[in-house]
Amino acid sequence: MRIGELSDRTGTSRRLLRYYEEQGLIFAQRCENGYRTYDDRLVDRVLQIRGLLDAGLPTRIIKQILPCLQTPSIVFDEATPEMLAVLEDELDRMTRRIDCLTRNRDAVTAYLGAVRADA
Template sequence: MRIGELAKLTDTPARSLRYYEQQGLITPRRLDNGYREYDDYLVERVLQIRGLIDSGIPTRIIKQMLPCLGEPRTIVVEDADPELLVVLARERDRMNRRIECLIRNRDAVDGYMRAVAEASPTAAAAAVGAL
């Protein structure tokens, strides 16, 4: 597939995909005409990369983690950045705090929706299936 299709499938700007390529996170094939050709497996890879970046993990650490993300999952630790475990522990703890916050917010939204539905039959009818 071409870069535009991968961008659309992953909701990732083409500019970001080129950056991922520059950082060694994805490797498209090159056609004879010089165009990039992206394999189907890169859709999942880009989604994983985006999720890790959104979690605050730098691309230099993601690059070291890539072998662990594919199938079969293979842990590779040679040439690991010495601060890798420190960075990953910090980011894992930050993710856990975000998850806890999201769970609290989800529960608050559910509680509010239930209260509105109980207080207003019209709102309850409109919210059928939302709870």
């Protein structure tokens, strides 16, 4: 597929897709005319990258852990102390964010229940 289709299917701008390619997160093949073509499997990979970025992970860490996320059992021989510290910090931050989102969801649920009961 071409970059426009990948962009449409993932909701990711073409500019960001090119950035992901520059960072080594995704790879394209080049046609004779110079156009990029992408494998269909990259749709899931781009969505995974976006999720990890939304969670606050930097692209340099995402690049290191992406190969681990493609297999059922994670084996990573090149983990540096810095990478592990970043991941632990991000895990703590995600947990706090999930807790906050859960509290907000519960508050909205309670509010909707109260409003519907009055209606």
